Structures are given as C-alpha cells and as structure tokens.
Amino acid sequence: xxxxxxxxxxxxxxxxxxxxxxxxxxxxxxxxxxxxxxxxxxxxxxxxxxxxxxxxxxxxxxxxxxxxxxxxxxxxxxxxxxxxxxxxxxxxxxxxxxxxxxxxxxxxxxxxxxxxxxxxxx
Amino acid sequence: xxxxxxxxxxxxxxxxxxxxxxxxxxxxxxxxxxxxxxxxxxxxxxxxxxxxxxxxxxxxxxxxxxxxxxxxxxxxxxxxxxxxxxxxxxxxxxxxxxxxxxxxxxxxxx
Numbered sequence: 001x002x003x004x005x006x007x008x009x010x011x012x013x014x015x016x017x018x019x020x021x022x023x024x025x026x027x028x029x030x031x032x033x034x035x036x037x038x039x040x041x042x043x044x045x046x047x048x049x050x051x052x053x054x055x056x057x058x059x060x061x062x063x064x065x066x067x068x069x070x071x072x073x074x075x076x077x078x079x080x081x082x083x084x085x086x087x088x089x090x091x092x093x094x095x096x097x098x099x100x101x102x103x104x105x106x107x108x109x110x111x112x113x114x115x116x117x118x119x120x121x122x
Numbered sequence: 123x124x125x126x127x128x129x130x131x132x133x134x135x136x137x138x139x140x141x142x143x144x145x146x147x148x149x150x151x152x153x154x155x156x157x158x159x160x161x162x163x164x165x166x167x168x169x170x171x172x173x174x175x176x177x178x179x180x181x182x183x184x185x186x187x188x189x190x191x192x193x194x195x196x197x198x199x200x201x202x203x204x205x206x207x208x209x210x211x212x213x214x215x216x217x218x219x220x221x222x223x224x225x226x227x228x229x230x231x232x
Contacts, residue, residue, distance in 0.1 A: 035221065037168075044125070044226040045160070045168065045211050061220055062123055095167060100179065107158035107213035107221050108173035115167055 002026055004096055004113035011119045017084040020116045022096030029077035030054045033099045035109065036070060036081040040092040048094075050105035051079065059105065086120045093117050126151065126212055126224035133230040139200040142227045144212035145193060150222055152193040156215035159188055159197045163208045171210075172197060199229070207231045 007021040022034065035050035049060035051070045058070040069082045079096055094116045097109035127145040134140040144151070144159075151157055157175045160168040170179055172188035175195065185200045195214070199206055212224035 037223075044209075045162075045213075045223040047213070047221040047223055050221070059219055062218075097168075100170070100173065105219075105221055106156040106173070106215050108156075108170065109158070109160070109168070110170050110173075110179055112167040112169070 002111070004098060004111055006094075006096060006113040006116045009117040009119070011121065012086050014087055014120055014122055016086055017082060018086060018118050019080055019082040020094050020096075020118070022079045022081075022113050024077045024079070024098060024111075026077065026098070026111075029072075030074050031102045033105045034070075034072065034079045035097050035099070035105055036068075036079075037095045037097055037109075038092040039095070039115075040089070043092075048081065048083075052104060053079075083118075086118075088120050091118065091120045123150075123216055123218065123220060123222045126214060126222055128210075128212060128224040128227045130225070131228045131230065133232055134199075134202045135232045136202055136204065138202050139198060140202060140229065142197045142199075142210055142212075142229070144195040144197070144214075144224045146195070146214055146222070147193055149217040150193075150214040151190065151195050153217060154215045155190070157188065157190055157195040158213045159186075160211045160213065161208050162211065168211065202231055204231050 030053040033052040051058040098111040100110035159172040
C-alpha cells in the first residue's frame with residue numbers, strides 16, 4: 001500500500017536532539033520532494049524544510065536554520081529530520097509529507113505521514 | 123517569513139456555501155500560483171484539497187474550489203456537509219524557495 005510510515009513517539013530532555021524517520025512505500029522514492037511540517041498542541045501547521053531525494057540539497061525555513069537537518073537515504077526510501085538544541089516549545093507532532101509533482105516543494109502534499117509526537121520535558 | 127493570514131473561524135449551515143480567505147504578500151501568494159489548501163480533522167494528519175490555486179486531486183469532492191486574486195487566495199466549500207467540520211490551512215511557495223502555511227481556520231457546521 002502506498003504510504004508514509006513514521007517512527008514512534010519520542011520523549012527528550014531540553015538541550016538534546018531528536019531524529020524522526022519517514023519511510024516511503026512508493027514506486028519511486030527519488031522522484032518527489034519530501035517536507036517536514038510540525039504542529040504544536042492546539043496550534044497550526046508550520047513548515048520546517050524540504051528535500052528532493054534526487055538533488056539531496058535541503059531547503060529550510062528561516063525559523064529552523066542551524067537547528068534542523070533533513071536528509072534522505074535512497075537505499076531504504078527513508079527521509080530523516082533531526083532537530084537539535086531541543087526546548088519545551090519544540091513539543092509537537094512532526095509530519096512528513098510528499099509532493100505530488102516531481103519538480104520540487106510547492107505544498108502539493110498528496111501524501112502525509114501519520115505524525116510522530118515529540119515531547120521535550122525535563 | 124510570517125504565516126499567511128486566515129480568519130480564525132467560519133461557520134455555516136448544511137447546504138450553504140462558505141469561503142475562507144488566505145492573505146499573504148507580494149513575495150508569496152502575489153507572485154506564485156503554488157497555493158494549496160489542506161483539511162485536518164481532529165487528531166488526524168492533514169489532507170490535500172486543492173493545489174496550484176485551483177486544482178483538485180482525484181477523489182476530492184468538487185464541492186471544494188480554490189481561487190486567487192492579488193495577494194489573497196480563497197477556498198470555497200459549497201453544499202456544506204457535517205463532515206466538512208474541520209480545520210483548514212492554506213500554504214504558499216515563497217520568493218525564498220520555502221513554503222509558508224496560513225494561521226488556520228476552524229469551520230463549524232451549524
């Protein structure tokens with residue numbers, strides 16, 4: 001079944017890092033860009049960054065530059081998002097989302113992962 | 123990059139039409155036709171409703187339609203149904219080659 005499967009919930013201490021994975025069960029992983037979007041409890045959606053597996057050069061939202069790293073592993077059809085220097089405000093559900101077109105990130109996310117809850121607490 | 127501006131809430135009775143606005147700037151909505159709309163029910167992942175301002179993915183009801191004028195995009199839901207009660211988010215490509223979401227709109231079916 002065509003879908004995105006994310007890693008499980010995480011509980012982290014302030015100052016630490018978290019890595020969330022997103023495995024794509026699709027015909028061809030490298031053709032479409034993947035983005036990471038987060039949603040704090042009771043809040044809206046926030047785009048963190050995206051990457052096209054074929055080009056492997058990520059683009060990050062200004063709010064996260066220096067703290068987020070997005071990568072892909074074509075051999076396992078998996079995208080990763082690592083967020084460092086965690087603080088309580090990073091407590092959120094983190095989603096991966098795949099573009100329906102092959103040319104880059106435009107927000108046409110026709111596939112969304114189920115989300116991964118990351119809780120930052122001392 | 124500031125979030126695109128949406129009304130916090132919109133409501134309507136079953137069968138009515140409602141429109142949700144999404145206001146950006148000349149550096150995002152005003153310059154690109156990469157505006158999308160996403161529906162999110164509580165506790166669920168978002169779902170793509172509209173992409174490239176007006177296009178609907180297969181399987182999305184034709185009761186949902188999108189448009190754009192200047193720096194404002196709009197989503198219209200016609201023939202409002204109880205299952206349309208959800209949160210709705212717009213998103214736009216930006217001049218920095220990034221993406222920005224709207225603040226979100228809660229739709230209530232009276």
